[in-house]
Amino acid sequence: MATTDNLTETSYAREYLEIRYQPIIKQFMEQIDENLIQLRQIIQIVDIFCDYAVRHYPDMKLKSGEAAVIGSIFPRLNDLGYSVLKNEKGIFINGNNLKIFGTANNTLWTAEGVLSGEYDFDNHGEDFIAIDIGMNIGLASLYLARKEFIKKVYSFEPFEPIFIQAKNNINNNPQISSKIEIFNFGLSDENKTIEVFFNSNLPGQMSSVNDRFSIDKNLPKQSAILKKASEIIIPIFAKHKEKIMLKIDCEGGEREILPDLQSSGLLKQVSVIIMEYHDNYYKPLVELLKESGFQTKIYNQNYMEKVGMIYAEKLNCKSSA
Numbered sequence: 565m566a567t568t569d570n571l572t573e574t575s576y577a578r579e580y581l582e583i584r585y586q587p588i589i590k591q592f593m594e595q596i597d598e599n600l601i602q603l604r605q606i607i608q609i610v611d612i613f614c615d616y617a618v619r620h621y622p623d624m625k626l627k628s629g630e631a632a633v634i635g636s637i638f639p640r641l642n643d644l645g646y647s648v649l650k651n652e653k654g655i656f657i658n659g660n661n662l663k664i665f666g667t668a669n670n671t672l673w674t675a676e677g678v679l680s681g682e683y684d685f686d687n688h689g690e691d692f693i694a695i696d697i698g699m700n701i702g703l704a705s706l707y708l709a710r711k712e713f714i715k716k717v718y719s720f721e722p723f724e725p726i727f728i729q730a731k732n733n734i735n736n737n738p739q740i741s742s743k744i745e746i747f748n749f750g751l752s753d754e755n756k757t758i759e760v761f762f763n764s765n766l767p768g769q770m771s772s773v774n775d776r777f778s779i780d781k782n783l784p785k786q787s788a789i790l791k792k793a794s795e796i797i798i799p800i801f802a803k804h805k806e807k808i809m810l811k812i813d814c815e816g817g818e819r820e821i822l823p824d825l826q827s828s829g830l831l832k833q834v835s836v837i838i839m840e841y842h843d844n845y846y847k848p849l850v851e852l853l854k855e856s857g858f859q860t861k862i863y864n865q866n867y868m869e870k871v872g873m874i875y876a877e878k879l880n881c882k883s884s885a
Contacts, residue, residue, distance in 0.1 A: 691806040698814035702730035709743040722750030722788035751793035753824040762786035771815035794828035812839035831856040837876040844870040
């Protein structure tokens, strides 16, 4: 592992990875049945993660004082012109005329993906609107709204504590806030209300289809409203002549939403979809997209976490207006 000089880095790496891989570690713990051999394997896996983080980010340091500047953890953010500040309130990201605040550490790895272009696409010279399904704290909505060719963003987040953070972030960016319309409910294939255990340390991993933090009964419960996707999106599409892009990151909810959009004929009106799949459930989604006329590409696959990205585009992306 690390030397004495690297204890600070190791401490933060362990803190970061315990939060990042908490669901995976808990799944392992459920299965050990007091088997010490398996327990040692779990500890070894966590140590490998921490050692990798320290070596991968050799200049990672927590500085003394009121705030800890940890932009070096994700040097790509610095290279892209963003500063990162951490204090007792949370994570602050500032740069390129954009301000983001998140109370949880996973704000950082979400920001790394979004701000480095995870949702970039070729608009072929056309104007677009964007539908952000799984708004989280508003990072992707703000990033998309900043693009001149995106004229409007409609964003959906079912969990109120996360929605409040998103609302504050959007209000703190008045130069583009008027382009974004937000809704405090999620989308599904039916109208319903759910209740799940809420993990404030991992807001980006809250799911409306999988109560993944139910193992920790000390967590508070959070209710959320879900509405039938097609019923909500039909009137939105009807208001616009621009091309349509869907950004979908809803922790498994895509398995309910995409079939509903296909059966209602709405996918025929969409030109670009960029989505994260979960639980290795991507082959049926890809087939569904191909049936609706999309060409697809799978990338950024993480086999340990069973997630990855699907990029889908219709090549005849030309306006009929």
